[in-house]
Amino acid sequence: MNTQSKNLTREEADAFGRELDALRQEVVADLGERDVAHIRQVIRTANRSEAAGRVLLHFGLGPVSFVLGTSALGLSKILENMEIGHNIMHGQYDWTRDPALDSQRYEWDNVCTGDDWRHSHNYEHHTYTNILGKDRDVGYGFLRVAPEQEWKPIHLTQPIVAAFLALFFQWGVGGHDLRIDELFSGKQTPAQLGKRARPFLTKAAWQLLKDYAFFPALALGNAPRVALGNLFANGTRNLWTFAVIFCGHFPEGVRLYDQAETENESRGQWYVRQLNGSANIEGNRWLHVLTGHLSHQIEHHLFPDIPAARYPEMAPRVREICARYGQSYNTGSFRRQLSSVIGRIVRLSLPGPKLAAKLMRSAPGEVAAVNFACAGRETVRESSESGEELAVRFPAPPLLCLG
Amino acid sequence: MVSMSKMGAVWRSAGSTVAERLFLDRQAEFWMGELDPVRSLGELRARVVEVIEETRDTKTFVLRPNAAWRGHRAGQYTSVEAEIDGVRVRRCYSISSGPSEALVSITVKRLADGRVSSWLHENVRAGHILGLGAAAGDFVLPSPTPDKLLLLSGGSGITPVMSMLRDLSVRDAIRDLVFVHHARSHAEVIFGEELADLAARYTGLRLVLCLDDDASSPRGFDETHFAKLVPDFAERSTFLCGPKPLMDRAERLFESVGASDRLELERFTPALRLLPTLTSVDGVQVRLGRSERNVVAKGQGSLLEQLERAGERPAHGCRIGICHTCKCRKQSGTVQNLVTGEVSSEPDQEIQLCISMPRSDLELDL
Numbered sequence: 229m230n231t232q233s234k235n236l237t238r239e240e241a242d243a244f245g246r247e248l249d250a251l252r253q254e255v256v257a258d259l260g261e262r263d264v265a266h267i268r269q270v271i272r273t274a275n276r277s278e279a280a281g282r283v284l285l286h287f288g289l290g291p292v293s294f295v296l297g298t299s300a301l302g303l304s305k306i307l308e309n310m311e312i313g314h315n316i317m318h319g320q321y322d323w324t325r326d327p328a329l330d331s332q333r334y335e336w337d338n339v340c341t342g343d344d345w346r347h348s349h350n351y352e353h354h355t356y357t358n359i360l361g362k363d364r365d366v367g368y369g370f371l372r373v374a375p376e377q378e379w380k381p382i383h384l385t386q387p388i389v390a391a392f393l394a395l396f397f398q399w400g401v402g403g404h405d406l407r408i409d410e411l412f413s414g415k416q417t418p419a420q421l422g423k424r425a426r427p428f429l430t431k432a433a434w435q436l437l438k439d440y441a442f443f444p445a446l447a448l449g450n451a452p453r454v455a456l457g458n459l460f461a462n463g464t465r466n467l468w469t470f471a472v473i474f475c476g477h478f479p480e481g482v483r484l485y486d487q488a489e490t491e492n493e494s495r496g497q498w499y500v501r502q503l504n505g506s507a508n509i510e511g512n513r514w515l516h517v518l519t520g521h522l523s524h525q526i527e528h529h530l531f532p533d534i535p536a537a538r539y540p541e542m543a544p545r546v547r548e549i550c551a552r553y554g555q556s557y558n559t560g561s562f563r564r565q566l567s568s569v570i571g572r573i574v575r576l577s578l579p580g581p582k583l584a585a586k587l588m589r590s591a592p593g594e595v596a597a598v599n600f601a602c603a604g605r606e607t608v609r610e611s612s613e614s615g616e617e618l619a620v621r622f623p624a625p626p627l628l629c630l631g
Numbered sequence: 632m633v634s635m636s637k638m639g640a641v642w643r644s645a646g647s648t649v650a651e652r653l654f655l656d657r658q659a660e661f662w663m664g665e666l667d668p669v670r671s672l673g674e675l676r677a678r679v680v681e682v683i684e685e686t687r688d689t690k691t692f693v694l695r696p697n698a699a700w701r702g703h704r705a706g707q708y709t710s711v712e713a714e715i716d717g718v719r720v721r722r723c724y725s726i727s728s729g730p731s732e733a734l735v736s737i738t739v740k741r742l743a744d745g746r747v748s749s750w751l752h753e754n755v756r757a758g759h760i761l762g763l764g765a766a767a768g769d770f771v772l773p774s775p776t777p778d779k780l781l782l783l784s785g786g787s788g789i790t791p792v793m794s795m796l797r798d799l800s801v802r803d804a805i806r807d808l809v810f811v812h813h814a815r816s817h818a819e820v821i822f823g824e825e826l827a828d829l830a831a832r833y834t835g836l837r838l839v840l841c842l843d844d845d846a847s848s849p850r851g852f853d854e855t856h857f858a859k860l861v862p863d864f865a866e867r868s869t870f871l872c873g874p875k876p877l878m879d880r881a882e883r884l885f886e887s888v889g890a891s892d893r894l895e896l897e898r899f900t901p902a903l904r905l906l907p908t909l910t911s912v913d914g915v916q917v918r919l920g921r922s923e924r925n926v927v928a929k930g931q932g933s934l935l936e937q938l939e940r941a942g943e944r945p946a947h948g949c950r951i952g953i954c955h956t957c958k959c960r961k962q963s964g965t966v967q968n969l970v971t972g973e974v975s976s977e978p979d980q981e982i983q984l985c986i987s988m989p990r991s992d993l994e995l996d997l
Contacts, residue, residue, distance in 0.1 A: 319955030351948030
């Protein structure tokens with residue numbers, strides 16, 4: 229099913245991009261009442277589910293109300309982190325100008341700070357998706373999820389490490405933007421790390437206080453039960469988000485890029501990379517909402533700031549465009565994608581077929597084609613807080629409507 | 632006593648930090664809204680109590696604001712926020728009710744191409760919830776009230792001066808007041824009946840209606856006619872609001888007799904002229920409100936690049952319009968989105984600097 233995508237020339241990629249731009253434009257023009265109604269309904273469901281969960285945990289007795297309460301609380305955390313938080317923070321609802329749906333002001337209910345997330349995810353991961361050495365989401369710097377990554381003996385432990393990451397996923401996400409690995413490579417001093425970690429540590433402390441002191445204290449005699457319920461609810465959310473996110477970029481057939489081949493990339497080529505670096509999960513409406521529509525990871529990476537609930541209706545169109553340009557569209561059932569990811573993590577814990585994978589992937593002459601024709605584009609070096617970074621500057625895309 | 636109030640403030644701020652950190656504020660806001668959509672912890676909202684048809688194209692919306700409303704002074708305006716097809720849009724309207732009234736009224740004329748005024752006219756009924764802004768503006772009666780007053784208005788410009796008249800009437804402070812109002816016809820005089828009633832009640836109030844369909848007087852504002860109607864206008868504290876031609880002519884007239892300092896005006900914001908070219912601009916003035924700096928945008932490139940070239944360092948990320956890091960509030964002016972071609976001319980809109988081209992002078996919240 230996951231056949232190799234055809235290598236596109238820059239012109240072909242740009243034509244592909246123009247078709248996606250047109251689709252994007254069509255949906256943007258149609259955004260309105262029903263999109264706001266959808267997100268408010270999900271917010272309502274999450275809040276009601278949380279209230280129900282807390283009532284059952286705080287006032288209930290016995291295992292049935294405990295399981296129900298924990299599930300309801302877990303459900304509300306999943307909805308809040310995925311369909312609500314993740315999507316609002318992407319700017320999917322900024323067009324509504326509702327302050328409650330404002331990407332830059334939203335703070336979600338997990339230990340990762342909104343600001344760290346907006347930097348590491350919205351900017352770094354979505355701009356440099358699947359570029360080895362630039363997208364820090366590729367195995368998060370410690371897992372080997374693609375054969376192109378160099379094998380190290382530490383990777384032998386990665387099945388166990390990944391299992392721990394799944395259980396404590398919010399802590400992995402929260403610590404991600406701290407770049408602790410850069411401490412060992414000398415790119416960051418302990419003092420810099422300390423400064424960078426402060427907002428995360430502050431938020432984490434408040435989260436711990438909320439889940440394991442404040443709410444248990446409100447429950448008086450039921451305190452241990454409430455603390456345990458909160459722990460399980462957080463854990464459920466962790467496992468779920470881990471599974472969804474790993475299925476988005478790490479199943480078989482998802483491509484990695486090296487920095488050289490993405491230099492001076494055009495908007496069209498950016499689209500091609502987003503497509504080939506992502507994979508979808510098939511399922512019903514509930515699965516899509518519970519994954520925050522990251523089950524439509526492909527559409528999400530092509531259109532990260534379009535309301536995610538639109539992805540299911542955009543997907544057939546995207547697929548049709550992909551087919552015409554010979555691009556593979558990586559999709560499968562949850563079970564298939566998840567077992568593919570788990571298989572990969574286990575297999576790649578051993579020294580692996582780096583060379584073979586590289587040879588299979590790129591036909592001779594491809595690199596030359598990618599680096600061809602970069603007239604009119606400039607690569608700008610600019611300084612930012614985190615040091616020197618390369619940013620690829622695109623020319624302004626063509627205007628679709630004037631006035 | 633001072634330390635008590637200080638301690639109170641400290642407690643309140645600590646309380647709001649805790650509420651925010653534990654997401655209790657967001658939940659409280661949600662459940663308050665579920666119980667009654669007009670209630671809110673911080674947002675100013677109002678419930679529409681009544682909609683009154685004033686004339687063929689003008690309606691008064693009588694509002695009951697929530698607890699966040701801090702009142703208004705006669706002549707001030709408020710902003711009304713409507714959610715039209717999922718998008719929140721704000722417009723400023725003068726308040727037509729007096730400050731001592733329990734309810735707040737705005738009076739809105741329906742404009743042919745006015746999205747918000749049309750929406751208000753077509754959709755808003757009693758029971759509807761609207762967003763509201765705090766009352767603002769310095770077009771207000773001075774204190775103490777001047778003895779000799781002139782209220783001069785045209786069309787829907789009557790709204791702020793009507794608030795003043797109602798205020799004066801409630802305070803029984805009408806001594807020597809001339810009210811000159813311009814309209815197309817008798818039927819188009821907003822608050823016509825109430826004006827007539829007040830004029831009958833107060834001997835100190837002289838009401839003059841200048842109607843376009845009245846053959847015995849000139850159309851619109853006419854200097855000679857006006858000077859004949861109100862010979863002592865230069866001695867009166869004057870409050871003027873109306874269409875631009877009327878305001879311009881009246882302003883010049885007051886200037887010519889050296890009475891400018893006695894004239895207060897309330898202007899509607901003029902439409903901005905669009906620059907013709909898109910890919911490059913020539914000398915657009917960009918005012919950065921928060922840092923109180925002025926920047927001139929010149930040549931090619933998005934607003935972000937223009938600002939960087941001028942030495943500014945706005946927050947940004949992807950530079951291609953996907954991450955929304957560079958989002959900022961445009962307080963006035965027009966920009967065009969380089970990806971969608973969409974033109975944003977309304978005040979107080981969020982724009983993405985990296986994919987916006989300036990198309991007029993701008994004011995940004997940076």
